[in-house]
Amino acid sequence: MVRTTAVRADRKATILSDNARDFTALTRVRAVEPRLPPGNAEGTELHILLESMRLFAHHGYSATSVRHIATAVGIKAPSLYEYFPSKEHILARIVLIGHRDLLAAMENALADCGPDPVSQVRALVRTHVLSHVTYPLLAIVTNDELHHLSPDRAAEALALRERTELIAIEVGRRGVEQGVFEGSELAVTTAAIASMGVRAPYWFVPTPDYGTTDLADSFAELAIRMLKPS
Amino acid sequence: MVRTTAVRADRKATILSDNARDFTALTRVRAVEPRLPPGNAEGTELHILLESMRLFAHHGYSATSVRHIATAVGIKAPSLYEYFPSKEHILARIVLIGHRDLLAAMENALADCGPDPVSQVRALVRTHVLSHVTYPLLAIVTNDELHHLSPDRAAEALALRERTELIAIEVGRRGVEQGVFEGSELAVTTAAIASMGVRAPYWFVPTPDYGTTDLADSFAELAIRMLKPS
DNA sequence: GTCTATAGACGGATAGAC
DNA sequence: GTCTATCCGTCTATAGAC
CATH class of the missing domain: 1.10.357.10 (Tetracycline Repressor, domain 2)
Known part of the structure; x- marks a missing residue:
């Protein structure tokens, strides 16, 4: 298969839809308010768990970056590491x-x-x-x-x-x-x-x-x- | 009434067929020979589809890189682009x-x-x-x-x-x-x-x-x- | 606890030799 | 049709200021 300039445009579209993916990407499940059984966490820690769960459910663990999670929570990525030692620990929890x-x-x-x-x-x-x-x-x-x-x-x-x-x-x-x-x-x-x-x-x-x-x-x-x- | 478990299935086989990927990874499904319905492709193109399907099934699309696919096929990453214009095109197919x-x-x-x-x-x-x-x-x-x-x-x-x-x-x-x-x-x-x-x-x-x-x-x-x- | 800045590895994809 | 070399963006995670 021959490469064309269309490929480049194609990649650009992918990048755009990644940055703004809540608007264009398919998801596995309908949008619902993220909830967890009570008593598992509170405050910012709970907020991180809820937004991580939502993003992991919609886009998958690997397609979700710590920056995505941080943005959803309303903080910057390094702040997440005050609550969890790694992205994998969030999933494990x-x-x-x-x-x-x-x-x-x-x-x-x-x-x-x-x-x-x-x-x-x-x-x-x-x-x-x-x-x-x-x-x-x-x-x-x-x-x-x-x-x-x-x-x-x-x-x-x-x-x-x-x-x-x-x-x-x-x-x-x-x-x-x-x-x-x-x-x-x-x-x-x-x-x-x-x-x-x-x-x-x-x-x-x-x-x-x-x-x-x-x-x-x-x-x-x-x-x-x-x-x-x- | 149970979440069925295929995660632990045949890990050794998975490791061996997974080409130097992190050799402790869990997979979603037991290791089986990848097959496609006949008539869909042949030669290297078919080989790419089979190995991509296997890697996507085991580790997910986002966790699979074009280098993983190329290694599994036995070629280098740029050669993939002779057959498919992008990783997403492989999945789409x-x-x-x-x-x-x-x-x-x-x-x-x-x-x-x-x-x-x-x-x-x-x-x-x-x-x-x-x-x-x-x-x-x-x-x-x-x-x-x-x-x-x-x-x-x-x-x-x-x-x-x-x-x-x-x-x-x-x-x-x-x-x-x-x-x-x-x-x-x-x-x-x-x-x-x-x-x-x-x-x-x-x-x-x-x-x-x-x-x-x-x-x-x-x-x-x-x-x-x-x-x-x- | 939150930030900016950045390290260092890896991502998809391309150029150009052969 | 396959390669080496490389671009440039994003990745997770850390350092260190405030």
């Missing part, structure tokens, strides 16, 4: 919050629930979906940007993820034991149910007529249909 | 291939199918899942890296995506009309079914006992259960 929040929510849901596997699946799926669509930017960063962490820094989050998975697996296993759920496809069905919640932050927009709890109820119902023998 | 392949497969599936909405959903879901797990790296780049394209270059792919979605919506609508599917939650259920296939490339590993067609069959069965009134 967000990813950890996301995994902790989901695990705690799942554990609480199961604790507030009877021993019936059907009720337990309903509670877990509802909680899983609600967690993802209540904090959509957090869910997206937690799932999609984790791999930018060094293995050391990812390890803690991955351990939490494993515990969350175990909760789901154990409930499914007990349902099969009791003859309520189909056993032959349990692993695949569990993965399918998880996928529904994981993808929800990318497309779901709550409306007055159909909010986050409605989606959670619908998905819980779907999960039961998927698990029961037909 | 991959994303377009991904969207074209899925749309063509869905159209063919529907064409080879009777008018019964249940058979049609089975065929469409089977095809959707098969397309995603047959070309997992292509599916991941197509879905997750699209937003790095300028709106102009993304437009063609997004138009194809819309046509693919319309096929699914139309089949669902006809099923509701005929009283076979539940109408009240059709949009949400359709999104949930699509999510199952979209996430599959991240976690599914075919084995001799349970291959890609087995997953496609299982997911098709799940989709029918989800759509039918209970």
Whole structure:
């Protein structure tokens, strides 16, 4: 392929849209107010986490520079280093919050629930979906940007993820034991149910007529249909 | 109900095939041989597309440099520009291939199918899942890296995506009309079914006992259960 | 705690030899 | 069609003034 002057113009357009990308760039998710579960930070530190989460969710970790974050917060880049020792530490913190929040929510849901596997699946799926669509930017960063962490820094989050998975697996296993759920496809069905919640932050927009709890109820119902023998 | 984990998959293989990149990096997906649907390119051009797709899938578009791509191909960076005018053009090409392949497969599936909405959903879901797990790296780049394209270059792919979605919506609508599917939650259920296939490339590993067609069959069965009134 | 200035590596892309 | 050499901008992070 031959190089032409059009290539140069092309690059210029790219640079321009990078500098002003909030106006022209595509994003992975609709614009929503960035929120984090309460109790995780406050003041400028919280502000940095919120804007980082928003930028990471929309453009990805690698495409987001510390200058972008600083500008969004309203400070200069070196000031960020008063709060976090590196850009990777910011991501690590967000990813950890996301995994902790989901695990705690799942554990609480199961604790507030009877021993019936059907009720337990309903509670877990509802909680899983609600967690993802209540904090959509957090869910997206937690799932999609984790791999930018060094293995050391990812390890803690991955351990939490494993515990969350175990909760789901154990409930499914007990349902099969009791003859309520189909056993032959349990692993695949569990993965399918998880996928529904994981993808929800990318497309779901709550409306007055159909909010986050409605989606959670619908998905819980779907999960039961998927698990029961037909 | 779980965020599926493909992060730790086969790290040694990833290291070896990743050409001196930071050899501790996590990846989003297990290491698999990069493949594209036939007929899209050949020779060095194909080689560039394959290695770019692999690197974009594992590390993301922004974290992959033209030097990484060139090294993986076995040439120097400036030589890439004989084949593609920019890094973004490489991504655009991959994303377009991904969207074209899925749309063509869905159209063919529907064409080879009777008018019964249940058979049609089975065929469409089977095809959707098969397309995603047959070309997992292509599916991941197509879905997750699209937003790095300028709106102009993304437009063609997004138009194809819309046509693919319309096929699914139309089949669902006809099923509701005929009283076979539940109408009240059709949009949400359709999104949930699509999510199952979209996430599959991240976690599914075919084995001799349970291959890609087995997953496609299982997911098709799940989709029918989800759509039918209970 | 915030700034300006800057180090030093790396980014995409181009020129021009062969 | 592949290379070496290079441009120039951006990157993360640090030094040091206030």
